[in-house]
Amino acid sequence: MINFQDKFAQFSDHWSPKVIAEMNDIQFKLVKLKGEFVWHQHDHTDEVFLVIGGAMCIEYADKKVHLRAGEMHVVPKGVSHKPMAEHECKVMLVEPRGVVNTGDTPGDLTAPNDVWI
Amino acid sequence: MINFQDKFAQFSDHWSPKVIAEMNDIQFKLVKLKGEFVWHQHDHTDEVFLVIGGAMCIEYADKKVHLRAGEMHVVPKGVSHKPMAEHECKVMLVEPRGVVNTGDTPGDLTAPNDVWI
Secondary structure: OEEHHHHHOOOOOEOOOEEEEEEOOEEEEEEEEEEEOOOEOOOOOOEEEEEEEOEEEEEOOOOEEEEEOOEEEEEOOOOOEEEEEEEEEEEEEEEEOOOOOOOOOOOOOOOOOOOEO | OEEHHHHHOOOOOEOOOEEEEEEOOEEEEEEEEEEEOOOEOOOOOOEEEEEEEOEEEEEOOOOEEEEEOOEEEEEOOOOOEEEEEEEEEEEEEEEEOOOOOOOOOOOOOOOOOOOEO
């Protein structure tokens, strides 16, 4: 059994997803967001954002999707987006094993993969 | 944006999963559980139970996994299990498209697939 509150208590860094479970080749990752991320896209997969605590926003070229606890959104494959959160937001990501957080835009915010907690 | 509370308000039957989102070939389904399900297994895939409201239990041959809101569990591929909930429990299932709820044990509780809300 995996308890989200217990897992979130184990880290404090932002924009650095931690793997908590795998279903086949799909990973479930927890991440704390604060501030603005970088524009990027994932060319080979959709990506799920599920908000567990707080509120965040996913900006697209033509719209913003606002999410709060108890809400989820699927970012379509190959579509450029920028996550942001004014205050710290607790999120679960669901995506295939091997997806890098910054997609096609590596840089300072690129996090190591497969860090389990 | 998908709001779990809004989606759960749209149905009242038990043990009949409704699809709310897809990520690649993976489906996210909401289901209300109450009472005892049937022993069954899924021979070709793991299955995620994520509890959104209430409490439930997944019984295995040798143990019981208790889950409440804010907790998740991955049922391994090919392992027989029986979900149950004393009181109504609101759950999100994550599993590949095409998975039948009763797995290898079709019967009265087998629900139609691909019912979107």
